[in-house]
Amino acid sequence: MTNHLLDCLVVGGGPGGLTAAVYLARFKRSCLVVDADDSRLKRIAKTRNVLGFPDGIAGSELLQRVREHAARYQVPVESGCVGTLAPLAGGGFEARDGERSWRARTVVLATGALDVEPEVEDLEQGLQHALVRYCPVCDGFETQGRRVAVLGKAGHGQREAAFVAGFGNEVTWLSMQTQHTVGEQEVERLRRRMRIADQAPRRIRCAPGDGVHVELADGQTLRFDLLYSALGLRHASELATSLGAGVLDDGQLAVDGHMQTTVPGLYAVGDVAGGLNQINVAAGHAAIAATAIHNSL
Numbered sequence: 001m002t003n004h005l006l007d008c009l010v011v012g013g014g015p016g017g018l019t020a021a022v023y024l025a026r027f028k029r030s031c032l033v034v035d036a037d038d039s040r041l042k043r044i045a046k047t048r049n050v051l052g053f054p055d056g057i058a059g060s061e062l063l064q065r066v067r068e069h070a071a072r073y074q075v076p077v078e079s080g081c082v083g084t085l086a087p088l089a090g091g092g093f094e095a096r097d098g099e100r101s102w103r104a105r106t107v108v109l110a111t112g113a114l115d116v117e118p119e120v121e122d123l124e125q126g127l128q129h130a131l132v133r134y135c136p137v138c139d140g141f142e143t144q145g146r147r148v149a150v151l152g153k154a155g156h157g158q159r160e161a162a163f164v165a166g167f168g169n170e171v172t173w174l175s176m177q178t179q180h181t182v183g184e185q186e187v188e189r190l191r192r193r194m195r196i197a198d199q200a201p202r203r204i205r206c207a208p209g210d211g212v213h214v215e216l217a218d219g220q221t222l223r224f225d226l227l228y229s230a231l232g233l234r235h236a237s238e239l240a241t242s243l244g245a246g247v248l249d250d251g252q253l254a255v256d257g258h259m260q261t262t263v264p265g266l267y268a269v270g271d272v273a274g275g276l277n278q279i280n281v282a283a284g285h286a287a288i289a290a291t292a293i294h295n296s297l
């Protein structure tokens with residue numbers, strides 16, 4: 001156990017958690033990061049919308065740079081996965097990972113989210129070759145004039161298909177047998193901008209150099225330059241909800257203007273908190289939370 005009562009424990013060492021830690025260290029606050037080392041940054045072949053990197057930067061390299069930045073201020077980062085978070089009698093929190101525990105006056109949860117993975121053969125290879133993508137806000141710009149499939153149910157899937165069509169792509173919405181839940185007028189409106197393939201895909205295969213092949217239930221095979229998966233995210237909010245923190249409809253944690261959850265002293269930043277899932281947003285959240293924490297202590 002770390003006997004010392006930290007000013008802040010940061011759970012998660014992606015861009016959100018490490019930015020919070022850098023700010024807190026520069027405010028001369030004692031803080032420590034516990035990280036399970038599975039940042040979504042590691043899955044980004046190259047990001048092109050992080051300011052300061054006009055030629056883009058691989059997610060793994062950006063993560064390394066952010067880690068070096070935190071090391072510059074001697075922020076301790078421990079490998080581990082916090083399993084429980086409990087309130088302390090006199091205020092503050094205790095976090096545990098098996099036998100280890102940490103106590104802190106405040107906690108920043110920066111535990112991120114995991115993409116719901118599509119059933120695609122060779123998914124990792126497809127992601128690395130940018131044949132399969134998760135986020136048109138991130139890289140829709142790079143898809144202009146291509147044949148693009150968007151896999152996702154009515155609601156999220158149809159919105160994402162319309163968004164991707166906005167880049168001048170030839171879009172097919174793979175609606176996973178949910179087209180009947182969309183009103184006729186809306187289907188007509190969508191059909192003016194894209195094709196809709198409602199049958200459930202039987203097999204999706206990445207063929208580097210030859211795009212993505214989608215075999216439908218009737219045996220027909222459709223070929224695309226790339227596929228966006230719009231199956232959503234699972235937000236890693238359990239540590240907060242175990243303390244009664246409020247969540248939004250999509251599973252993100254509800255936060256106030258200082259990024260504080262509905263549990264006093266417990267803050268959330270990045271993908272786990274309400275808002276757009278982006279690196280710049282995670283860093284912005286973290287700057288707000290760290291400054292609010294510093295001013296509150």
Ligand SMILES: Cc1cc2nc3c(=O)[nH]c(=O)nc-3n(C[C@H](O)[C@H](O)[C@H](O)COP(=O)(O)OP(=O)(O)OC[C@H]3O[C@@H](n4cnc5c(N)ncnc54)[C@H](O)[C@@H]3O)c2cc1C
Pocket residue numbers: 011012013014015016017034035036037038039040041043044045046047048049050080081082083110111112113115127133134135138139236269270271272277278279280282
């Ligand atoms: C393929 C892909 C491409 C993307 N492209 C872009 C892009 O171009 N531009 C952009 O802005 N965004 C992009 N994103 C999104 C971006 O990666 C995320 O928005 C960003 O990483 C969120 O940062 P975060 O700190 O909230 O979470 P993460 O970076 O996911 O970090 C969370 C960390 O918390 C750790 N953790 C979780 N639970 C625990 C626990 N209980 N105890 C300890 N540690 C824990 C995890 O292991 C992880 O290391 C992309 C994402 C993907 C998957």
